[in-house]
Amino acid sequence: MNWTDLKTRADARQTLASLFAQNPNRAEEFSARHGDMLFDYSKTHIGEDDRALLIQMASDAGLEDRRAAMFGGQKINETEDRAVLHTALRNLSDDAILVDGKDVMPSVRDTRDRMAAFSEAVRTGALQGQGGAITDVVNIGIGGSDLGPAMAVLALAPYHDGPRVHFVSNVDGADVADTLRGLDPATTLVIVASKTFTTIETMTNARTAQAWMAKDVKDTGAQFAALSTAEEKTAEFGIPSAHVFGFEDWVGGRYSLWGPIGLSLMIAIGADDFTDFLRGAYDMDCHFRDAPLADNLPVLLALVGVWNNQGCGHATRAVLPYDQRLTRLPAYFQQLEMESNGKSVAMDGTSLEVNSGPVVWGEPGTNGQHAFYQLIHQGTRVIPCEFMVARAGHEADLGHQHELLVANCLAQSEALMVGRSLKEATDIMAQRGLSGDELDRQARHRVFPGDRPSTTLVYPKLTPFVLGQIIALYEHRVFVEGVMLGINSYDQWGVELGKELANALTPVLRGEASDAEKDSSTRLLLDYLRS
Ligand SMILES: O=P(O)(O)OC[C@H]1O[C@](O)(CO)[C@@H](O)[C@@H]1O
DSSP: OOHHHHHHHHHTOOOHHHHHHHOTTHHHHTEEEETTEEEEOTTSSOOHHHHHHHHHHHHHTTHHHHHHHHHTTOOOBTTTTBOOOHHHHTOOSSOOOEETTEEOHHHHHHHHHHHHHHHHHHHHTSSEETTEEOOEEEEEOOGGGTHHHHHHHHHTGGGOOSSEEEEEOOSSHHHHHHHHTTOOGGGEEEEEEOSSSOOHHHHHHHHHHHHHHHTTOSOGGGGEEEEESOHHHHHHTTOOGGGEEEOOTTSOGGGOTTTGGGHHHHHHHOHHHHHHHHHHHHHHHHHHHHSOGGGOHHHHHHHHHHIIIIITOOOEEEEEEEOGGGTTHHHHHIIIIIIHHOOSBOTTSOBOSSOOSOEEEEOOTTGGGGTTHHHHHHSSSOOOEEEEEESSOSOGGGHHHHHHHHHHHHHHHHHHHHOBOHHHHHHHHHHTTOOHHHHHHHHHHTOBOOOOOEEEEEESOOOHHHHHHHHHHHHHHHHHHHHHHTOOTTOOGGGHHHHHHHHHHHHHHTTSSOOTTSOHHHHHHHHHHHO
8 A cells, every 4th residue: 555655745745725716616526525525535635636636545455356346245353253244234236145155135125124113113012011101211221222223313313203212332330220210111112123133232231121120010021122133142131033033144243233233223213214224325325335435425535534634644433423413423433443343453464554544533613612622723743623514404493503504513623723813813803902011922822723634424314215315325435444554443352451351350359369469550450439
């Protein structure tokens, strides 16, 4: 890969002001549309030749072949010898997808139909709890078995017409206790969401919920469901097979929202809206698969990411949705991007020549503006920002609030780019009556360096279809960045060591095992915690 050329180009980048001055069509030429979605990346430092180099680099990395291999069910997750087929879960065509020569689609469709029947039964009251119709659903899962449905249920709140849906993830007993308090065990459905059905947090919380329900409900299994690839383990837990929704190991945890892990979302919004959500993702899949690289939204998003991170050396990326219902989206993207591309070893076992994926973080606007934007505007480090905003909100009677939201979103990217010079700040402070040294001192605090990069994604309205598009857009962006880095985006060995050590420390905390082998810092902490 041509990382040296990329860095040389990035080091020689021009300012945003000069890029716009040189090219009056920059906004048009450095933005792309797909359907009703607009992606503007003109406020980045990428010039025409830089873009050409980035596209060439993606192509040289074998992007087109890797993409075909992923969609075609080949085992691109090489460290786990698995296919990567979350796209199969939203494949709404009649096309077969073969893994090891077998079409996976009949089973995907069958599970989807079973999910729809189950969620309709819960929503209509055909499936009752011991105390009557189900009023509350509690999804117990963590990581990809929590973040996706939790994010999407909040995002699609205007479409809720089913029972209330709650999420428990943390092994901290506070989470399950606070969630179950006030719920009626006789009208609650508990969904245990775990791909492996071994995750300690989820299984511990599931057993706590089972004990809570058992005090009031004779047949707890009737009010439990399981979402897992490990169907024999769900049976051991006492969940009837009719309430078990299985999937295959070719669905990664952080990519699993589209199948059984989305059951809580389907119960909240209904099977038809859930299908619209899949339709949006499928639409983005087709765009990603078919559009030329230069017009391809996931590819462009990835190229901006690579330019900012591996090119310019910006280590973090802020995701800033101006959409309150996307409050959980930054956390969802954190797992999607950091668990996928937070790796320092390439597929062939060699060390990466460049930095791995960035630190992803964020909060919705306008809240973030009153919290951390100070650093984004005037801190010493540059934080590339990804703004997102809907053309229309759901609250038709509050259109004036949506205008304010949009104005703030656009104002931030403008302020980041344009900044405020010392001369401008001085003029402003002079008009306010300051002069001499005091004017000089005060003006310097009011300077905004500007020239800070951002992108803006505009979508028509946060519907199930559009949410599906947005998530698939980012999934494919992660894929493209991973291909360019030459890493496997679909394993997560980096989470294992901490899990192993936690398992070993539990008996030490209970006083059932010695801490003699532990380092002195860990021993100090153990002494304090046990005392
Ligand atoms: O669905 P499971 O198997 O409980 O795993 C939960 C999460 O744990 C992880 O394996 C990381 O520990 C994630 O990749 C996954 O989403």
